[in-house]
Amino acid sequence: MSLLLSKVNVYGEAAKDILVNGGEIVEIKSPGAISKADKVLDCTNKVLLPGLVDLHTHLRQPGREDAETILSGARAATRGGYTAVHAMANTDPVADSAGVVEQVFGLGEDTQLVSVYPVGAVTVELAGKQLAELKAMADSKAQVRIFSDDGKCVEDSVIMRRALEYVKAFDGVIAQHAQEGRLTLNAQMNESALSSTLGLTGWPNVAEEAIVARDILLCELVNSRLHICHASTRGTVELLKRAKEKKINVTAEVTPHHLLLDEEYVKGYDPVFKVNPPLRHLDDVISLRNALAEGIIDVVATDHAPHPKEDKETEWAAAAFGMLGLENALSVVSTVMVHGQNFSWRDVARVMSEKPAEIGRKPEHGQKISEGARANLCLVDPEVEFIVNAGTSVSLSRNNPYQGMKFKGKPVATIFKGNLTYQEGGN
Amino acid sequence: MKTHLALESPDISRAIVRIAHEILENNKGSENLLILGIPSGGVPLANRIAKKISEIENRDVKCGVLDITLYRDDVRLRPARTPQETQIPNNKVDAMIVVLVDDVLFSGRTIRAALDALTALGRPKKVQLAVLIDRGHRELPIRPDYVGKNLPTSQEQSINVKLSEIDGIDEVEVTS
Amino acid sequence: MKHLYSINNLSKSEAISILDTAKSMAEVGGKAVKKLPTLLGRTVVNLFFEDSTRTRISFEAAAKRLSADVITFSAKGSSVSKGENLKDTAQTLEAIGADAVVIRHWASGAAETLAQSNWINAKVINAGDGTHEHPTQALLDAFTLRESLAPNQKDLSGLKIGIVGDILHSRVARSNVLLLNLLNAQCVLIAPPTLLPIGIENWNCQYSYDLDSQLAELDAVMMLRVQQERMNAAFFPSTREYSRDFGLNSTRLSQMKPQSLVLHPGPMNRGMEITAEVADSNQSVIRSQVTNGVSVRMSVLYHLLSGDAA
Structure with a gap:
């Protein structure tokens, strides 16, 4: 079945007609030049991007199917314009063996909605003691390239060093959740004047930066690949900048919520704003935006972390850490970076599709929009303004921090392997 | 809104003098008499009555304040008010003849609260009630012993008693 | 409200x-x-x-x-x-x-x-x-202070109150700082740096690491309880050192104004943040606090x- 995207602004630039067939882009012509197609989408004033790729998604399956399943998470991904997600390893059982990652990969394939690439655990049971069988996961059907104990930090310097060294054999990357444990014992929010006032145990920026600094040095030492998950502080930005100047092979992601929300949202103790790493000071938020614009931070990754109602409808200290992200990530980036800062749609394509696919070594995604490219695409209405209604989410969870907020720009259709997996107003 | 003067300063003074005499006559003198004003309007009136009785009798008549805020039956219906200090000379109400004094008698609920407040303090021999204005519309079986003036009103009208100790002028207005 | x-x-x-x-x-x-x-x-x-x-x-x-x-x-x-x-x-x-x-x-x-x-x-x-926070504790502290030190005032203006001890973990201190400010009193928080909250410069009060330097100025001092679990968490080297620098004893009490008061939200660690002598002295209003x-x-x-x- 052929699909014509008519008069679409490719990367937000000149309008073209694009014909998709057999999972590929077969023709790109001037508007009106292509007339024959089984289905035509009028894309006037819409922006076409390569399908988005998320490096950091918690799909919760296996283990917490009450919070999210691979299928429900995949649906949420299509709504957000994603064609690939990387499923984090902190499931139950942990994705620390070829068996579990193949199961997750297989369930992902079954959805036919997105590519689900499992992230493998760095250590057995995420316990930080013993390396998981990284090579077996890399060689499995899932072809794991990203390894992370996300949710937990690989604190042991020797284990971290060995992991970085070991993954060089198969071009892997260690994605570090940078959190020094002793400095964040019982920590509940960003450490600041506000945490003092609210009586919540603080989480100092240095708890992240100390690990980032160490890992950059280790990465340099062993000449491997390091990725920093959810960078959240201005100090981390400085460290990344220096590392990049020294050509150390380190990449970093920032989440949509750390680009938009600051610690002030914690006032009132609504646990929907409880997240790890915590919402930081506005100075950090601004520094992260600038770092993304300057390329110091490479990608936007959602850290989509679904939690059932009962884990959030509690006292702050008893609530789970985490926020939803897949469905609203692009709108946050559009609002904050494109409309709020000097950020182009090509930049969006870079940080939300091309670069993530490159870090994850998944060349079938994040391809340049050109004839012969895989038809993994995301169609965006760049100007539409809307108010977030968490109730309409297709995720199984409702811990959406953006409820009631006004955004500008959102995905209106998603194409995966040439098929429409989401169309606004459609089914 | 229409306002008219029901009582002027001399009317109020005459009423006080009359009530003082009636209290003495009724109780056969000022022995064991305790005049208690209910805040806020009742307090200056009680002072004036006590002063008048003292003049007539040529002896000091005991006079105090009985706050009823925490004994009201409409706590749920009105915002919290700061109670005034209850002042009882020698802390003694037992065996006294207590005359409660208020500015306006209306539903009777204030007086019911005052009776409870008084009971919490001890056991008077007798309790009587003096009011400057009785405007009717009783909701409880309470009647005054001494009345300055009966002023039949409708429920919608409001009565504003101004006393020089509080308002700088003595007069009673009726607004309808 | x-x-x-x-x-x-x-x-x-x-x-x-x-x-x-x-x-x-x-x-x-x-x-x-x-x-x-x-x-x-x-x-x-x-x-x-x-x-x-x-x-x-x-x-x-x-x-x-x-x-x-x-x-x-x-x-x-x-x-x-x-x-x-x-x-x-x-x-x-x-x-x-x-x-x-x-x-x-x-x-x-x-x-x-x-x-x-x-x-x-x-x-x-x-x-x-x-x-x-612990707002009713702060209100009863303010009531106690007003009754004893400012009976003819509505607020607490003119008074300077020291709060001594584990400010970092104290809900009593947080509520008291807010209320003392609301009632126009001056407030100084006194503790070793490890027990003062981050960002205290932005709180509406003074702070000090040295109890002795503050005593002569204070109209009242609130001694906070040091929780058992803090004693072994590197907030201070030893209970003895803490007590030596931040404990209220008779010598320190004698350096305060003669009419000054000693408060404690209880329960006390006698001998730690306050000596028995001070707790039972005439300047102690600890029992009035309970009544109030x-x-x-x-x-x-x-x-x-x-x-x-x-």
Whole structure:
């Protein structure tokens, strides 16, 4: 079945007609030049991007199917314009063996909605003691390239060093959740004047930066690949900048919520704003935006972390850490970076599709929009303004921090392997 | 809104003098008499009555304040008010003849609260009630012993008693 | 005033009204009938997720003196085991028909969470939430200070109060800083740097690492309890060193103004932050604080439960 995207602004630039067939882009012509197609989408004033790729998604399956399943998470991904997600390893059982990652990969394939690439655990049971069988996961059907104990930090310097060294054999990357444990014992929010006032145990920026600094040095030492998950502080930005100047092979992601929300949202103790790493000071938020614009931070990754109602409808200290992200990530980036800062749609394509696919070594995604490219695409209405209604989410969870907020720009259709997996107003 | 003067300063003074005499006559003198004003309007009136009785009798008549805020039956219906200090000379109400004094008698609920407040303090021999204005519309079986003036009103009208100790002028207005 | 989960819920005039009313409440102790009918037929629930016998009996006495029915709900749980779910508990209390809930909780913000939730309609009074606030303690401290040091004033202007000890973890200190500010008193927090909160420069008060340098200036000093679990968590080298620098003893007391007062929210570690001699001295108002606690809590209950059906 052929699909014509008519008069679409490719990367937000000149309008073209694009014909998709057999999972590929077969023709790109001037508007009106292509007339024959089984289905035509009028894309006037819409922006076409390569399908988005998320490096950091918690799909919760296996283990917490009450919070999210691979299928429900995949649906949420299509709504957000994603064609690939990387499923984090902190499931139950942990994705620390070829068996579990193949199961997750297989369930992902079954959805036919997105590519689900499992992230493998760095250590057995995420316990930080013993390396998981990284090579077996890399060689499995899932072809794991990203390894992370996300949710937990690989604190042991020797284990971290060995992991970085070991993954060089198969071009892997260690994605570090940078959190020094002793400095964040019982920590509940960003450490600041506000945490003092609210009586919540603080989480100092240095708890992240100390690990980032160490890992950059280790990465340099062993000449491997390091990725920093959810960078959240201005100090981390400085460290990344220096590392990049020294050509150390380190990449970093920032989440949509750390680009938009600051610690002030914690006032009132609504646990929907409880997240790890915590919402930081506005100075950090601004520094992260600038770092993304300057390329110091490479990608936007959602850290989509679904939690059932009962884990959030509690006292702050008893609530789970985490926020939803897949469905609203692009709108946050559009609002904050494109409309709020000097950020182009090509930049969006870079940080939300091309670069993530490159870090994850998944060349079938994040391809340049050109004839012969895989038809993994995301169609965006760049100007539409809307108010977030968490109730309409297709995720199984409702811990959406953006409820009631006004955004500008959102995905209106998603194409995966040439098929429409989401169309606004459609089914 | 229409306002008219029901009582002027001399009317109020005459009423006080009359009530003082009636209290003495009724109780056969000022022995064991305790005049208690209910805040806020009742307090200056009680002072004036006590002063008048003292003049007539040529002896000091005991006079105090009985706050009823925490004994009201409409706590749920009105915002919290700061109670005034209850002042009882020698802390003694037992065996006294207590005359409660208020500015306006209306539903009777204030007086019911005052009776409870008084009971919490001890056991008077007798309790009587003096009011400057009785405007009717009783909701409880309470009647005054001494009345300055009966002023039949409708429920919608409001009565504003101004006393020089509080308002700088003595007069009673009726607004309808 | 809809709830009292923070001193920030109060305006200055409301705070003063609570103190003024507390004075009337105190009078009831001297009457033939030591009880007021004010809250007859109302239900006050003491909801305690954390043990505190003192605070619980103080609220219990306060509610009973106002003729309210008192139900105590001890829902123990720690930050380790979640224990009783707050929402379920709240809905249970709603079903029972609670008019006011006095909540003590190990989690900062729990009282505000309960007050702002739609789980319950009752008025919420914070009886201590984690390391956040303990507003009725601050009100009873202010009442005690005003009675003794400023009986002819409405507020506490002209007074300088020192708060000494584990400010970092103290809900009493947080509420007191807010209330002392509201009532125009000066406040100085005194502790080793490890026990002062981050960002204290932005609090509306002074701070010092040196108790001795402050003593001569103070009209009153509030000594805070040092929790057992802090003693081994590297906040200070040893209890002996802490006590030497921040403990209140007779020598230090003698350096204060002759009329100055010593307060302590209790329970005390005698010999640690305060010597027995000082605790039992004439300048100590620690026992008055307990008595005043009942009057102040009566006043708070009265204020919250007035006009709720208007």
